[in-house]
Amino acid sequence: xxxxxxxxxxxxxxxxxxxxxxxxxxxxxxxxFGPVFSVDPNKLAIKDRFQAPSLSHLLGTDNLGRDxxxxxxxGTRAALIISLLVVAMSLLxxxxxxxxxxxxxxxxxxxxIVVFDIVNSYPAVILAMGLVALYGTxxxxxxxxxxxxxxxxxxxxxxxxxxxxxxxxxxxxxRILGLPVRNLIxxxxxxxxxxxxxxxxSMNIPVVITIEAGLSFLGLGVQPPQASLGSLIKDxxxxxxxxxxxxxxxxxxxxxxxxxxxLFGEALRDAADPKLKGHGR
Amino acid sequence: xxxxxxxxxxxxxxxxxxALDGVSLDVQARDCFGLVxxxxxxxxxxxxxxxxxxRLQSGSIAxxxxxxxxxxxxxxxxVQAIFQDPAASLSPRRRIGQLLDEVGEVMGExxxxxxxxxxxxxxxxxxxxxxLDKYPYQISGGQARRxxxxxxxxxxxxILIADEPTAGLDVSVQGDLLNLLQELRGDNDLTLVVVSxxxxxxxxxxxxxxxxxxxxxxxxxxxxxxxxxxxxxxxxRLIASWPRLRRIAV
Amino acid sequence: xxGAAITGLNIDFATKAGVHHAVRNVSLAAGSGRILGLVxxxxxxxxxxxxxLMGLLAANARVTSGTLQLGIDRFDLAQxxxxxxxxxxxxxxxxxxxxxxLNPVFSIRAHLNEVLSRRxxxxxxNARSQTAVDALAAVGIDxxxxxxxxxxxxxxxxxRQRVAIAMALxxxxxLLIADEPTTALDATxxxxxxxxxxxxRDRIGCSILLITHSLGLVAEYCxxxxxxxxxxxxxxxxxxxxxxxxxHPYTRALLACEVTIDAPRDADARQSRFKMIPGDLPDPxxxxxxxxxxxxxxxxxxxxxxxxPPPVEVGSERDHRARCIRVGSR
Numbered sequence: 057x058x059x060x061x062x063x064x065x066x067x068x069x070x071x072x073x074x075x076x077x078x079x080x081x082x083x084x085x086x087x088x089f090g091p092v093f094s095v096d097p098n099k100l101a102i103k104d105r106f107q108a109p110s111l112s113h114l115l116g117t118d119n120l121g122r123d124x125x126x127x128x129x130x131g132t133r134a135a136l137i138i139s140l141l142v143v144a145m146s147l148l149x150x151x152x153x154x155x156x157x158x159x160x161x162x163x164x165x166x167x168x169i170v171v172f173d174i175v176n177s178y179p180a181v182i183l184a185m186g187l188v189a190l191y192g193t194x195x196x197x198x199x200x201x202x203x204x205x206x207x208x209x210x211x212x213x214x215x216x217x218x219x220x221x222x223x224x225x226x227x228x229x230x231r232i233l234g235l236p237v238r239n240l241i242x243x244x245x246x247x248x249x250x251x252x253x254x255x256x257x258s259m260n261i262p263v264v265i266t267i268e269a270g271l272s273f274l275g276l277g278v279q280p281p282q283a284s285l286g287s288l289i290k291d292x293x294x295x296x297x298x299x300x301x302x303x304x305x306x307x308x309x310x311x312x313x314x315x316x317x318x319l320f321g322e323a324l325r326d327a328a329d330p331k332l333k334g335h336g337r
Numbered sequence: 338x339x340x341x342x343x344x345x346x347x348x349x350x351x352x353x354x355x356a357l358d359g360v361s362l363d364v365q366a367r368d369c370f371g372l373v374x375x376x377x378x379x380x381x382x383x384x385x386x387x388x389x390x391x392r393l394q395s396g397s398i399a400x401x402x403x404x405x406x407x408x409x410x411x412x413x414x415x416v417q418a419i420f421q422d423p424a425a426s427l428s429p430r431r432r433i434g435q436l437l438d439e440v441g442e443v444m445g446e447x448x449x450x451x452x453x454x455x456x457x458x459x460x461x462x463x464x465x466x467x468x469l470d471k472y473p474y475q476i477s478g479g480q481a482r483r484x485x486x487x488x489x490x491x492x493x494x495x496i497l498i499a500d501e502p503t504a505g506l507d508v509s510v511q512g513d514l515l516n517l518l519q520e521l522r523g524d525n526d527l528t529l530v531v532v533s534x535x536x537x538x539x540x541x542x543x544x545x546x547x548x549x550x551x552x553x554x555x556x557x558x559x560x561x562x563x564x565x566x567x568x569x570x571x572x573x574r575l576i577a578s579w580p581r582l583r584r585i586a587v
Numbered sequence: 588x589x590g591a592a593i594t595g596l597n598i599d600f601a602t603k604a605g606v607h608h609a610v611r612n613v614s615l616a617a618g619s620g621r622i623l624g625l626v627x628x629x630x631x632x633x634x635x636x637x638x639x640l641m642g643l644l645a646a647n648a649r650v651t652s653g654t655l656q657l658g659i660d661r662f663d664l665a666q667x668x669x670x671x672x673x674x675x676x677x678x679x680x681x682x683x684x685x686x687x688x689l690n691p692v693f694s695i696r697a698h699l700n701e702v703l704s705r706r707x708x709x710x711x712x713n714a715r716s717q718t719a720v721d722a723l724a725a726v727g728i729d730x731x732x733x734x735x736x737x738x739x740x741x742x743x744x745x746x747r748q749r750v751a752i753a754m755a756l757x758x759x760x761x762l763l764i765a766d767e768p769t770t771a772l773d774a775t776x777x778x779x780x781x782x783x784x785x786x787x788r789d790r791i792g793c794s795i796l797l798i799t800h801s802l803g804l805v806a807e808y809c810x811x812x813x814x815x816x817x818x819x820x821x822x823x824x825x826x827x828x829x830x831x832x833x834x835h836p837y838t839r840a841l842l843a844c845e846v847t848i849d850a851p852r853d854a855d856a857r858q859s860r861f862k863m864i865p866g867d868l869p870d871p872x873x874x875x876x877x878x879x880x881x882x883x884x885x886x887x888x889x890x891x892x893x894x895x896p897p898p899v900e901v902g903s904e905r906d907h908r909a910r911c912i913r914v915g916s917r
Binding site for chain 2: 224225226228229230231232233234235239243244247248251
């Protein structure tokens with residue numbers, strides 16, 4: 057427990073980390089409570105379209121009269137859910153595959169690396185577009201597609217950590233105690249492999265947010281009438297001549313979410329560093 | 338007098354390198370055995386093989402006349418080790434107390450029994466009880482060394498291997514650990530194996546010794562003979578290159 | 588060449604816990620054509636002294652005062668880049684980690700050429716190649732022509748150190764600083780490399796500052812010795828005098844702790860006991876008053892807490908000085 061508190065303290069110490077933490081919390085609050093305190097995001101009211109921000113519509117209305125505050129909040133919620141799910145799943149799968157590669161060695165290792173390289177060699181958005189074109193849109197497919205994009209990164213890191221940990225003195229010391237293998241892996245191996253992976257995960261969240269927004273912008277991500285930051289930006293962009301509010305709200309939110317999670321992730325990485333090496337002093 | 342460790346024609350290659358090239362030796366029970374050699378000699382590999390961290394490609398090892406299979410658990414009750422970098426031999430994300438509780442787990446003891454033994458071991462080694470709640474990175478190097486010794490001894494091994502016990506230690510503090518090892522030999526029914534490149538120290542502490550070079554044993558016998566009257570030319574060269582203090586006319 | 592002398596060196600480290608006075612008022616003299624062994628344990632500050640001379644201190648370190656006298660020239664070490672111009676010319680360094688001296692992407696020839704082009708820019712072409720070959724042969728490297736074409740990773744640790752020494756040979760420095768040059772090497776290789784370092788002294792008559800933690804090494808290969816403890820110089824003199832008649836209790840204790848290959852040995856190894864110096868290094872941010880060593884000293888008296896001991900002549904040996912108010916007592 058105190059290790060986690062120490063991490064938070066470390067993040068707070070860095071000025072950019074502080075900004076990141078504040079932004080992340082703000083965005084989280086927006087996503088969680090925003091929809092609660094606003095009107096139905098899908099309620100059409102054509103006569104109220106393109107309104108500027110007012111007390112009844114904090115961020116104005118879009119081309120179909122829908123309240124932008126609630127739509128942006130809903131979009132932010134989608135972005136966060138997707139990014140957290142994708143990062144969690146790719147971490148899990150990547151860790152399993154990477155550790156297997158590191159432990160097995162030989163042709164198994166080489167085969168896994170080749171698969172990683174193949175996935176990595178495609179530009180992310182093109183690959184995503186291709187997969188969506190093949191398997192169709194939809195929340196589930198979107199999750200799977202973006203997860204596949206990130207598995208190699210986590211896999212490589214898990215493999216590298218495994219290779220370096222295998223020969224660490226403390227692993228030798230635990231082995232000679234005669235500790236059952238499952239305890240060795242669960243207590244001593246995994247926590248040290250997962251540590252850096254979690255930091256990587258936090259740094260990937262903004263990337264997933266951006267990719268999801270990009271895909272939605274292209275119409276390949278979250279489908280209407282569900283709101284997504286990307287599709288909001290696209291709609292706003294289409295009607296830019298008539299009102300610039302729709303674009304602003306979602307674009308700013310996207311920027312703050314990305315910036316906040318990036319700064320937070322970097323501060324987390326820096327705070328976690330000395331602990332990872334085990335020499336906290 | 339039984340044989341604590343009996344090795345016959347041990348062979349292990351890593352690719353082209355012959356880490357162990359037909360090694361045979363006996364370590365008598367309750368002896369202090371010095372295994373010396375330069376880097377790449379194979380002494381560390383031999384140690385790892387005895388501990389079960391590496392497997393021989395051919396040849397055999399028996400501890401107290403029990404031939405060893407693949408099972409490390411069997412070995413764990415017979416032989417333990419303290420490694421060269423003691424701080425690195427403690428799992429970084431667990432508290433010292435948790436690490437030592439694992440000994441009790443492996444030995445099938447109750448928590449109570451383990452805790453009692455931990456406390457008396459700490460007392461004997463001069464470690465404050467508060468150390469049990471700390472993480473490895475929170476204790477000093479000297480304390481980490483003692484924790485590693487405690488853990489090894491709590492396993493009640495019959496053979497204790499010390500891997501480069503003086504490496505990285507200042508001359509003014511190495512005596513502490515060396516005297517501790519001597520004490521341990523006296524109290525327990527312990528066979529001590531010291532793996533080291535420090536010829537001068539091994540000469541004083543070992544009853545018997547073996548010199549390794551490129552995976553082979555080039556000399557072995559009583560320490561007095563190996564160090565003071567070596568027959569192999571490699572050993573002679575090795576001892577001749579060791580810097581001497583008393584060359585100066587006193 | 589007329590020797591190197593360091594006077595009044597003080598180095599501070601700025602840390603989160605405060606200012607650490609890592610080196611305090613250290614003065615050393617490495618005579619021309621002599622090897623001075625600077626010996627000390629962890630925390631003694633010996634490596635810090637070497638790094639300060641070469642201008643390689645960490646960013647949070649500062650030389651607050653000190654001068655280096657090389658021949659007739661004087662350098663103020665408190666100035667940034669004070670010795671930058673000397674590097675590779677009048678001052679050369681051999682590091683503990685052979686890879687620190689050698690750049691892995693350059694061939695051995697490239698390394699030697701770099702030194703040669705600075706030192707004797709007019710020698711080029713075949714003459715330069717021959718000089719390089721001769722330098723490698725001079726330090727006992729076999730097949731020097733072949734070695735020139737090789738890269739550092741193709742050579743063993745001992746050979747890399749010899750290349751570093753060859754580079755020093757070519758630079759013809761006034762002062763060679765060797766910072767634990769053999770610590771990472773096996774005993775047999777160590778003996779060979781130290782022989783080459785001694786050969787360097789004989790061949791070009793430079794001063795050599797050998798930094799080490801091993802008294803044995805100092806006794807075997809050095810002419811003079813300076814002993815450091817916790818940032819201060821406690822004793823200095825010729826190896827012969829200091830080893831035969833140590834003036835400072837720390838030096839005496841250190842000599843007693845050193846385990847020699849020919850130490851007297853009981854027939855029963857169980858009887859062997861090892862000496863140590865009890866106690867810990869002083870808190871760097873809160874050093875004891877008076878003598879820095881008094882908390883671990885076996886002959887400390889009340890006055891040791893009041894007086895910071897000045898250097899005192901030991902026996903009647905000129906140039907053998909120890910900083911202890913009880914020199915001569917046991």
